[in-house]
Amino acid sequence: MKKHVQKTFEALFALEDIREVLREALPTGPDSGEEQALREGVARVRAILDDLEAGTGAPAVTKIAGTLDIRNREEAYINIQPIQAAGRLTLEGRKALIAYGDGYSTCDACRKPFRLDKITKPPIAAFHEDLARFLNMDMVRVVPGARRGFQAVASTLVEKGDPVIVSALAHYTEFLAVEGAGGVVKEVPVSKENLVTPDAVAAKIEDVRRETGKNPALAMIDHVDYQFGNLHDVAGIAKVAHQYDIPFLLNGAYTVGTMPVDGKAIGADFVVGSGHKSMASPAPSGVLAATAEWAPQVFRTTAM
């Protein structure tokens, strides 16, 4: 099978070589040099396809731009890294990447109010609506990574010196978001079973209020943590946070896209997901969802 994989990559690259000739050619059609290049290109694709069909031929192309290896682990091997299954791009996603890789491919259709989530062609606006429904939240934005979602929320809700509840299993990107907003993380310890429990969250909130005289500005808990892969009682935790009037952010970096995540049923004020972790997307990508109550603040546009 490795030969088939190698020849498939070579065929794809050879088709891109043809595409490059077409890109360079004038609308009046290819000149004689370009026609020659097209003929040679097609002949090369044909030869590669013959090898592909027969399972023959030595590798003829091993690098991209002279230095970059071909990444074939999804084709040539069985990738047994369990969490990587959720980051793998879909077939249609790979086709979209071929057709929409150019920098201005979406900007072309951007009209006032110049917002990504308003672009209708390609249907990015409709995608945002689908995504909100998918998470059962009121409004979403796509963001360059889950971390940008944490940052957007922290920079909205956290003032200098404010305590923020996270767990002892929190991801470093949550610490970065709190630090960037000038807040102070307060870590909820885990149980013997390495679970973050609603009771432990309540106890930590009480401690923080006693110590600092302040109510935490935000609670941020991972749906599934990255250290043990345990699923935590986030609905129970959201309930506790709300009893203290603390907004709850669900970090769904591993769960959004791999299992049903119903933001309203959980009681989340914010749901964050990671595109490249669990939404079959290239990096860096992610989603930030909010309730109607919080959307105007966290998705505010410039006041200038």
Ligand SMILES: *Cc1c(COP(=O)(O)O)cnc(C)c1O
């Ligand atoms: C990777 C990861 C993040 C950050 O996601 P990005 O999309 O890379 O910003 C947050 N939380 C957990 C648990 C993660 O594994």
